[in-house]
Amino acid sequence: MKKNAQKEYIVIGLGRFGSNVAKQLEANGCRVLAIDKNETRIGQIADYVTLAMCVDVKNEDALKELGGRNFDGAIISIGHSLDASVLAAIWAKEQGIKQIIAKAYDDMQGKILTKIGVDEIVYPEREMGVHLANNLAFNNLFDAIELTQEYSIADVGMLDSWAGKSLKELKIREKYGVNVIAIKRAGALIINPPADEPTKKSDVFVLLGLNNTLKKIANTFNSQKK
Numbered sequence: 001m002k003k004n005a006q007k008e009y010i011v012i013g014l015g016r017f018g019s020n021v022a023k024q025l026e027a028n029g030c031r032v033l034a035i036d037k038n039e040t041r042i043g044q045i046a047d048y049v050t051l052a053m054c055v056d057v058k059n060e061d062a063l064k065e066l067g068g069r070n071f072d073g074a075i076i077s078i079g080h081s082l083d084a085s086v087l088a089a090i091w092a093k094e095q096g097i098k099q100i101i102a103k104a105y106d107d108m109q110g111k112i113l114t115k116i117g118v119d120e121i122v123y124p125e126r127e128m129g130v131h132l133a134n135n136l137a138f139n140n141l142f143d144a145i146e147l148t149q150e151y152s153i154a155d156v157g158m159l160d161s162w163a164g165k166s167l168k169e170l171k172i173r174e175k176y177g178v179n180v181i182a183i184k185r186a187g188a189l190i191i192n193p194p195a196d197e198p199t200k201k202s203d204v205f206v207l208l209g210l211n212n213t214l215k216k217i218a219n220t221f222n223s224q225k226k
Contacts, residue, residue: 006031007072010097011049012057012088014041017103017124018077023048035066057088066091073099076118082109089116147208154214155184158203168195176217178209 007030011022014036022034022045032049036042037056046052055062057078074092078085085102092100093116101120104110110121147153162170173179183190184204207214 008070009033009073009075010035010066010071010092011075011077012036013077013085013103014038014045015077018075019045021075021077026050030072033066033071057084057091063087063091071095071097073097073101076100076102076113078103080105082112085109085113086116089113089118093117150210151208152211152214153181153206153208154218155204155206156214156217158199158201158205159217159220162199163201163203164198166196166198167193170199172205172207176209176213178207178213178217180205181208182206 009022009025009030010033011018011025012035014022014034018034018036019041022032026032026049032051034042034045034049034052035055035057037054039054042052042054053066055066057063074088074097076085076088076092078088085104089100089102099120100118101122102113102118104113104121104123105125110123113121167180180193181191182205183193183199184206185200185202189206207217
């Protein structure tokens, strides 16, 4: 086991998603090898990662040159090319990389990559679409993070009837069936807020609950602002 060592990742495919992942991993203190068959993309990311290489994953000889590295994880971001993402996943499995994450554009691609042994499938376009739909449904009044198809975590502004009352007085869980997991106040985040402390008009509640309930609260907030 590596002790007090930087984690090392390989990011395969440097489109918008892959590039952002590679840059953020490096910014978080990891060592990143970023590869893509497009020389322009390699040039654009070279200054932001530990090493950037122009490699076509469909070229088996080129892949072999990457062998022997002790990566903590591989991120495969070649969603539009099924055969390339499959070859990259097979290579990562053969190398014994413990954590393999791959981007997919549809369920079929996700199922194929899962069969190969990919540990986690992400659907960036789908997740962005869900996020946008939630914001539109909730009147763009707060950011919603979908946990399941039924539950989300959402930010919602203070209702007029809530301001100045404590969480104990509001009894939000009993009345609405949602939990206040934090309060955003003056740029600070109060985790597990005190039950007896009065709320302020400018507070923003971070709520966990059913999507339909969160939407109703958002609609109430929207109507009071008109």
